[in-house]
Amino acid sequence: MKMTEAHVERYVEEGYVVVEAGLTDADLEPVIQDYTDIVDGIAHNLHSQGRISSLYEGEPFETRLARIADEDEETYHNDLPLDVGGTRRRGTFEFLRNETLLDLVEPLIGPEITCNSITHIRAKLPTDEAREHKSNIAPWHQDAIFTTMESHHILQITVWLPLCNATEENGCLHVRPGVHKLKRVFWGYDDVSASVEPVAVPMKKGDVIFIHKLIPHGSYANNTDSIRWSMDIRYQQSHEPSPRPEWPSFMARSRMDPSTETPYEVWRDAWQAGLEKHPGKVGGERPSGTTDYKGLMYLSDTTGG
Numbered sequence: 001m002k003m004t005e006a007h008v009e010r011y012v013e014e015g016y017v018v019v020e021a022g023l024t025d026a027d028l029e030p031v032i033q034d035y036t037d038i039v040d041g042i043a044h045n046l047h048s049q050g051r052i053s054s055l056y057e058g059e060p061f062e063t064r065l066a067r068i069a070d071e072d073e074e075t076y077h078n079d080l081p082l083d084v085g086g087t088r089r090r091g092t093f094e095f096l097r098n099e100t101l102l103d104l105v106e107p108l109i110g111p112e113i114t115c116n117s118i119t120h121i122r123a124k125l126p127t128d129e130a131r132e133h134k135s136n137i138a139p140w141h142q143d144a145i146f147t148t149m150e151s152h153h154i155l156q157i158t159v160w161l162p163l164c165n166a167t168e169e170n171g172c173l174h175v176r177p178g179v180h181k182l183k184r185v186f187w188g189y190d191d192v193s194a195s196v197e198p199v200a201v202p203m204k205k206g207d208v209i210f211i212h213k214l215i216p217h218g219s220y221a222n223n224t225d226s227i228r229w230s231m232d233i234r235y236q237q238s239h240e241p242s243p244r245p246e247w248p249s250f251m252a253r254s255r256m257d258p259s260t261e262t263p264y265e266v267w268r269d270a271w272q273a274g275l276e277k278h279p280g281k282v283g284g285e286r287p288s289g290t291t292d293y294k295g296l297m298y299l300s301d302t303t304g305g
Contacts, residue, residue: 003107011108012298015180015215018201022104022208023161030091031231032061032163035121038087039065046072062164062226066125076125076133084119085247085271092121093264096233097252101159104208105235108157110299111255112238116156117247117274118146124171124228127221137171137221140192143234144185144213144293145286147243153295155302156236156243158211163229166203171222173209174198180214183293187286192216214293237302246282247274 001021011017043064046052052071056064069076084092095101096115105113125135143158166172176196186192193216201209211217222228234243235252242249248270250262296302 003104014177015212016175018209021206023206031095034089034091066227088268088271090264102253109155109237113253114236114238114249115252116234116242116249117244118234120232122230124222126225138218139189140216140218142214151241151243154236154240155296159233161208162203168200170224170228171219172202174200176216180212185291185293246278
């Protein structure tokens with residue numbers, strides 16, 4: 001399904017929109033294959049060290065890492081090696097510039113599209129309170145808070161998509177519709193307005209949700225024995241400052257000059273250099289409380305439409 005005018009209108013009105021069946025299995029397969037291979041490598045490494053008793057080769061993509069993490073606590077609590085910058089796989093990079101995906105993005109931010117470094121893959125493992133297993137339970141937040149002050153004004157959208165079905169049982173997203181219209185940034189997790197009732201957004205594999213950076217969202221526990229694999233990607237208008245400049249952004253699409261689009265090898269090497277210089281989580285100081293947002297809200301702010 002394409003991004004229609006009705007989708008854009010809902011995005012402006014509610015601050016989010018789901019495009020059902022926006023992507024096909026073939027679109028998602030390069031990422032899934034990358035991470036199937038990565039998990040296989042993790043299994044062989046841990047098995048060779050005697051940290052797990054089985055390779056779990058008969059387990060499907062949705063459960064194999066969970067069974068490994070059942071045996072190995074470090075695997076459960078350390079998801080950084082799985083993230084996009086840490087793995088730097090070609091299939092994942094090519095997916096981030098997938099034509100079908102960018103066709104969905106373009107009506108919201110325009111034809112010059114940069115994928116910035118606040119882009120992640122999440123393996124939301126099963127929750128077990130007794131073992132303090134609470135993988136990727138996301139507190140209420142706006143993506144506008146993950147930024148430098150120099151880039152606070154930019155037009156950026158969050159694209160979230162499941163690599164398997166996301167249900168209320170396994171920890172689908174929840175959003176607070178319409179809060180973006182307040183044009184307020186809630187800088188602390190505890191500051192997020194609770195005046196709007198949250199809405200659960202269960203999604204099928206292939207569905208894509210687009211979230212305004214001023215919309216509070218989060219997710220709860222995964223109460224199944226499988227993994228909720230997902231990606232959250234930040235696309236912004238090109239030639240604007242990055243919210244996280246320590247790590248690389250890349251030009252995903254340029255209608256004006258396709259020769260400026262970033263090759264895989266440049267992105268891969270930039271990530272390696274960035275992580276060598278900044279190996280841990282990064283992020284500068286930010287305000288407390290709430291502040292007015294005076295940056296760009298919609299594509300029409302830049303086009304006059």
